[in-house]
Amino acid sequence: xxxxxxxxxxxxxxxxxxxxxxxxxxxxxxxxxxxxxxxxxxxxxxxxxxxxxxxxxxxxxxxxxxxxxxxxxxxxxxxxxxxxxxxxxxxxxxxxxxxxxxxxxxxxxxxxxxxxxxxxxxxxxxxxxxxxxxxxxxxxxxxxxxxxxxxxxxxxxxxxxxxxxxxxxxxxxxxxxxxxxxxxxxxxxxxxxxxxxxxxxxxxxxxxxxxxxxxxxxxxxxxxxxxxxxxxxxxxxxxxxxxxxxxxxxxxxxxxxxxxxxxxxxxxxxxxxxxxxxxxxxxxxxxxxxxxxxxxxxxxxxxxxxxxxxxxxxxxxxxxxxxxxxxxxxxxxxxxxxxxxxxxxxxxxxxxxxxxxxxxxxxxxxxxxxxxxxxxxxxxxxxxxxxxxxxxxxxxxxxxxxxxxxxxxxxxxxxxxxxxxxxxxxxxxxxxxxxxxxxxxxxxxx
Amino acid sequence: xxxxxxxxxxxxxxxxxxxxxxxxxxxxxxxxxxxxxxxxxxxxxxxxxxxxxxxxxxxxxxxxxxxxxxxxxxxxxxxxxxxxxxxxxxxxxxxxxxxxxxxxxxxxxxxxxxxxxxxxxxxxxxxxxxxxxxxxxxxxxxxxxxxxxxxxxxxxxxxxxxxxxxxxxxxxxxxxxxxxxxxxxxxxxxxxxxxxxxxxxxxxxxxxxxxxxxxxxxxxxxxxxxxxxxxxxxxxxxxxxxxxxxxxxxxxxxxxxxxxxxxxxxxxxxxxxxxxxxxxxxxxxxxxxxxxxxxxxxxxxxxxxxxxxxx
Numbered sequence: 079x080x081x082x083x084x085x086x087x088x089x090x091x092x093x094x095x096x097x098x099x100x101x102x103x104x105x106x107x108x109x110x111x112x113x114x115x116x117x118x119x120x121x122x123x124x125x126x127x128x129x130x131x132x133x134x135x136x137x138x139x140x141x142x143x144x145x146x147x148x149x150x151x152x153x154x155x156x157x158x159x160x161x162x163x164x165x166x167x168x169x170x171x172x173x174x175x176x177x178x179x180x181x182x183x184x185x186x187x188x189x190x191x192x193x194x195x196x197x198x199x200x201x202x203x204x205x206x207x208x209x210x211x212x213x214x215x216x217x218x219x220x221x222x223x224x225x226x227x228x229x230x231x232x233x234x235x236x237x238x239x240x241x242x243x244x245x246x247x248x249x250x251x252x253x254x255x256x257x258x259x260x261x262x263x264x265x266x267x268x269x270x271x272x273x274x275x276x277x278x279x280x281x282x283x284x285x286x287x288x289x290x291x292x293x294x295x296x297x298x299x300x301x302x303x304x305x306x307x308x309x310x311x312x313x314x315x316x317x318x319x320x321x322x323x324x325x326x327x328x329x330x331x332x333x334x335x336x337x338x339x340x341x342x343x344x345x346x347x348x349x350x351x352x353x354x355x356x357x358x359x360x361x362x363x364x365x366x367x368x369x370x371x372x373x374x375x376x377x378x379x380x381x382x383x384x385x386x387x388x389x390x391x392x393x394x395x396x397x398x399x400x401x402x403x404x405x406x407x408x409x410x411x412x413x414x415x416x417x418x419x420x421x422x423x424x425x426x427x428x429x430x431x432x433x434x435x436x437x438x439x440x441x442x443x444x445x446x447x448x449x450x451x452x453x454x455x456x457x458x459x460x461x462x463x464x465x466x467x468x469x470x471x472x473x474x475x476x477x478x479x480x481x482x483x484x485x486x487x488x489x490x491x492x493x494x495x496x497x498x499x500x501x502x503x504x505x506x507x508x509x510x511x512x513x514x515x516x517x518x519x520x521x522x523x524x
Numbered sequence: 525x526x527x528x529x530x531x532x533x534x535x536x537x538x539x540x541x542x543x544x545x546x547x548x549x550x551x552x553x554x555x556x557x558x559x560x561x562x563x564x565x566x567x568x569x570x571x572x573x574x575x576x577x578x579x580x581x582x583x584x585x586x587x588x589x590x591x592x593x594x595x596x597x598x599x600x601x602x603x604x605x606x607x608x609x610x611x612x613x614x615x616x617x618x619x620x621x622x623x624x625x626x627x628x629x630x631x632x633x634x635x636x637x638x639x640x641x642x643x644x645x646x647x648x649x650x651x652x653x654x655x656x657x658x659x660x661x662x663x664x665x666x667x668x669x670x671x672x673x674x675x676x677x678x679x680x681x682x683x684x685x686x687x688x689x690x691x692x693x694x695x696x697x698x699x700x701x702x703x704x705x706x707x708x709x710x711x712x713x714x715x716x717x718x719x720x721x722x723x724x725x726x727x728x729x730x731x732x733x734x735x736x737x738x739x740x741x742x743x744x745x746x747x748x749x750x751x752x753x754x755x756x757x758x759x760x761x762x763x764x765x766x767x768x769x770x771x772x773x774x775x776x777x778x779x780x781x782x783x784x785x786x787x788x789x790x791x792x793x794x795x796x797x798x799x800x801x802x803x804x805x806x807x808x809x810x811x812x813x814x815x816x817x818x819x820x821x822x823x824x825x826x827x828x829x830x831x832x833x834x835x
Contacts, residue, residue, distance in 0.1 A: 117575045120757030123566055187780065188636030188753060193666075219675035220668040227667035227689070271782070273537075298636060302572040302757025302789065325635060328720040330759040353635075353665075 105137045112156065119331030122306040125163075125340045133159050163336050164363035165345045171202065172319070174291045177261035178210070180252060182288075184281055184316065185296035186308060187269030190324035192221060194296050194350055195266040196228035197358035198322075201348075202262055203234060210260035212251040213238035214284065215268040225266055232355060235260070244268070245283040252288050265290070272311040281316055292319045294347065297338050299326045305334035306341050313342045323361065324350035404498050406462040410454045413447060452480035453490050465491055531806055531820065535781065541571040542788060546604050556595045561586060564600070571788030574758050577795045581607055605822075611791055612818040617800035619815075620747045620774060626704050628712045628737050628744035632730055632771060633751035634763055635718030638779040640669060642751050642805060643715050644676025645813035646777075649803075651680055652811075655710040660700030661686035662693035662733060665717040673715050679810060683707065693717065693729065694736050701740040714745070721766035730771050748773050749802065752789070754781045760789050764797050775802035778816070782806045790821070 109130050116126045136155045173179045181198070183191045192215065199209040211229050213236060215221035222238045229236035235258070237251040248265050255263045267284065270277035285293065295318045297305060312318055321342065323335050326349045339346055346361040454462060456479030461468055468476070468491060477484045545567040549560060561582050568578035581604075588603040589595070621627050629646070633639050640663065647657045659677050661684060663669040670686050677684040685700040697714055704712040716733060719726035737744040750773040752760050767773050778790060781804050790801060801816045 114575055117569055118758055120759070123570045186755065188638055190636055196667075218672070220671035223671045224666070224668035231667070298753075298755070300634070300753075300756045300759040302755060302760075303570050304572070304755055305757075308755075325720065327722070328634065328759070329722045329762055330757075334757070 102138055105134060109134050109137075116333060116336075119333035120300075120302050120305070120337075121333030122303055122337035122341075125306070125337045128340075129159060129163060129336075160336075161363060163340055165339055170360070171347065172291055173262075178252065178255040178263045179207075179261065179292070180263045180265065180288050180290040181292045181294060182248075182265040182267065182281075182284065182290040183294050183296055183322070184267050184312060184318070185269060186271065186298070187218075189269065189296045189298045190350060191215075191269060191296045192224050192228070192266050193355075194322055194324060194348075194358065195225060195264050196232060196234075197350065197355055198348065199229075199234050199262075199264050200232050200355050201358050203232070207262040208260045209234055209262040209264055210251065210255045210258070211236045212248060212263060212265040214244040214247045214251075214265050216241045216244055216247075217268040221266070221268070228355070244280055245287040248284045249287045263288075272308050272315075278311075278315050285316060293317065294320050294322050295338075295342075295344075296322045296324060297334060299323045299332040299334055300328065300330040301334040306337045309338040309342045313344070318342060318344055320344050320347040322346070322348045322350065322358075327351045327357070406454050406457065406465055406494060407459070409494060409497075410451065410462070413451055413454075449480070449482055449486060450490055453477075453482055453487055456480040465494060528820065530812065531804075531814070533782070533806075535806070535821070538571065538781070538788065542567065545571075546601060550597050550601045553597050556589055556597050556600055560597065560600065564604070568788065572757055572792065573788040574761070574792040574796070577792045580795070581611070581791075608791070609818075609822055611794050612822055613794065614819055616815055616817045617775065617802050619749075619802060622741075622743060622746045626701075626709055626712055626741060626744075627746050628701065628704075628714065628741060629747045629749060630714045630716065630734060630737065630745040630771070631749050631751060631777075632716050632767055632773070633718060634720050634753075635666075637718065637751045637753040637756075638805065639663075639718060639751045640672050640676065640715055642749075642777050642779055642803075642813060643673065643713050644680055645805065645810055646713055646803070647676065647680035647682040647711075648810045649813060650711045651682060656708065657682040657711045657713065658700065658704045658707070658709045659684045660696055660712060660714040662696045662700075663715050663717040664689055664691045664693050664696065669715070669717065683709070694732050697733050697736050698740065701737060701744070705741075721763050721770075727766070727770040730767075734771050747775060749775050749777050750799070751777045751779055752793070754778050754789055756789065758792070761792060761796050764793065764799055768797070768799060773799055775800055777801075777803040777805065777813075779805040782808075782812075794818075 112133070113126055113130050116129065117123065121129075133155055136159075171179070171181065183195055183198075185191050195211055199211055203209055211225055211234055213222040213225045215225075222240070226236045226238065228234075237247070237254055239247045239250060244267065251265070252263055254260075265284065265288070267281060268277070270281075272278065284290075293316055295309060295312050297309065301308070309318075309321070321338055321344060323332065323338075323346055326332060335346060346363070349359050349361045351357045351359055453476060456476045457468070461472065461476075468487075473484050473487045473491075477487050480487075546564065549563045549567065553560060564585070565578050565582045568581060569575060573581070584607050585600065585603045588607075589599065592599065619627075619629070631639050631643055631646075643659060647659060650657045657680070659673055659682050661670045661673045663673070664687060667689070670689060674684055674686070676682075683703075685696065685703050687696050687699070693716065700712055700714065714733065714737070716730060717726075719730070721727065734745055734748065748771050750764060750767050752763060756763070764773065764776065776793060776799050778793075778801055781790075790804075793799070793801060803813055804816045804821075805813045
């Protein structure tokens with residue numbers, strides 16, 4: 079995401095980096111490019127204007143001009159301002175002292191409310207809550223069914239009353255939650271245009287009926303300039319407590335996030351980052367700002383790695399690596415752990431600098447991993463532990479078994495041997511320099 | 525209310541954002557000055573026309589003023605209208621119909637743009653023309669997408685071919701093509717699952733769907749419609765480009781042009797891409813999807829402005 083914005087800003091600042099000192103016109107030029115980049119990223123015009131003004135004031139007014147690395151300092155200012163725009167710290171759901179906590183999701187059609195309801199319930203369930211989903215979208219064909227299907231997939235109860243008055247549905251649902259001991263109620267509402275008075279009143283009625291603790295506005299990250307108006311009027315009419323950005327896994331630059339945050343003053347709480355039901359993450363403004371500036375999203379990467387990789391296993395592996403005792407079995411294990419972290423292109427996108435290597439992320443083929451896995455799985459356990467015994471006829475058999483060519487098997491074995499050698503060297507290096515061990519957040523098998 | 529009136533009503537926001545804004549800019553002053561161009565550019569960007577298109581458009585208007593050797597502010601409005609018309613073009617672009625039998629239309633797009641709803645409306649549109657319409661529920665991924673399409677099929681009085689959730693969309697298409705042929709349908713519309721254009725594996729799946737259609741019927745799909753949400757910002761261009769490369773998009777359907785959307789993206793699409801806008805959706809009713817007529821579009825923009833100015 080934001081990739082292009084990051085690239086653009088980097089280009090702009092590359093020009094600045096070369097310079098010892100900045101003149102006012104340098105700053106002006108840089109700011110103009112930042113402005114275009116932000117506009118192309120769909121940040122609202124007014125928000126951009128204000129942003130640029132602030133950054134410019136700081137950049138020119140302060141002692142930037144006298145400093146030794148003015149380019150760095152401008153980047154710092156832009157980053158700080160971006161952070162401020164995105165909101166300082168991460169936020170969480172405000173749970174009520176007296177359960178059930180009622181959360182209501184609102185937004186335009188197609189923003190992803192129903193899916194997000196499922197994801198949010200899933201996330202909070204994992205945190206020990208007992209959610210009840212409420213189907214109050216009585217307009218869109220099969221919306222109720224959709225929520226019911228999601229509930230079934232997640233093993234979370236869904237409350238529905240057919241095409242009843244949504245306020246009644248919500249009220250009954252809360253009662254039901256109290257009876258059934260659900261401490262969390264998540265209400266899915268119908269998508270509506272913010273200028274549709276009738277439907278906005280309906281939301282007000284739901285609000286009056288159940289006084290939700292959180293009203294969350296679901297915003298499609300791809301939304302254009304109008305995001306500001308949407309957020310403003312939902313906020314004005316309902317008073318929203320937070321925002322969930324969806325579809326952030328695409329290549330949208332997501333400028334809407336900046337705008338929406340700015341005009342409502344409410345925090346962005348979660349981000350939808352994939353189609354699967356666990357693809358909802360807390361929104362981290364600082365990470366996002368770094369991502370915008372092309373500084374990578376290392377923290378998310380480490381989080382993902384930690385969630386997917388068993389610490390015990392990792393330790394064992396590190397030992398094996400050092401002793402060059404690394405076998406194809408370990409290789410396979412590694413592959414599976416990486417797969418658990420999510421789609422490869424997404425993971426690579428988080429590594430700083432990788433978006434600078436143009437076309438790199440597109441070249442990575444998820445299928446190659448599958449092939450590699452198939453090849454290893456077609457080996458006997460003995461072969462995996464002692465790849466040196468794999469001779470011509472074994473190779474032939476493995477290729478047939480995995481549906482690949484002998485060349486593929488050869489390549490894999492060669493790569494593996496190289497990797498093993500490399501790790502051996504690293505292991506020796508780290509043994510020499512005691513106390514200064516090379517530590518990777520996780521080990522890539524290639 | 526006729527469609528034209530609904531179009532006018534649906535475009536009222538676009539009109540406010542574009543046409544009336546330009547009027548305001550013009551009315552504020554007598555002479556063209558630099559600030560005026562800047563304000564015009566701002567107005568265009570805020571209507572989601574996009575930075576590039578906005579700058580280009582303003583540059584062209586500047587050229588015209590130069591050529592006409594005028595600094596009369598009111599002329600700016602005229603230049604703007606003319607340039608707008610040039611970009612939008614005059615020709616309508618109809619849905620490709622297979623003259624030798626079954627027409628297969630594949631409908632693609634990212635999540636939440638309104639594909640299924642568009643298909644329901646499209647089915648109704650063809651039914652109104654007396655055609656026999658079948659829908660293929662090839663969105664087997666999203667929960668209850670099949671049910672949603674079924675409800676639309678009922679509303680539009682169209683037939684539907686479906687498998688269960690999670691089934692192979694290619695298989696659905698294969699069955700649908702055969703069923704459509706056997707039942708002598710005129711139109712087969714394929715509903716595909718929403719997918720972000722950045723997911724290469726899902727784009728491959730789309731290619732496969734089209735390949736299967738092509739294998740069964742020569743020239744199919746005769747139309748691949750990309751559904752774009754008019755609320756989308758500049759990402760719409762990316763979507764059109766990448767979908768276009770993957771599955772040869774032959775036309776665009778622009779949805780949610782009513783109320784909130786600023787329609788400026790129509791101008792960006794027309795300017796940046798060669799893919800014609802074929803249909804537009806301006807409301808929630810079943811007959812709120814109609815062929816895109818650039819002349820009518822421009823006229824609806826302006827006629828509304830006039831009537832609102834003189835209440």
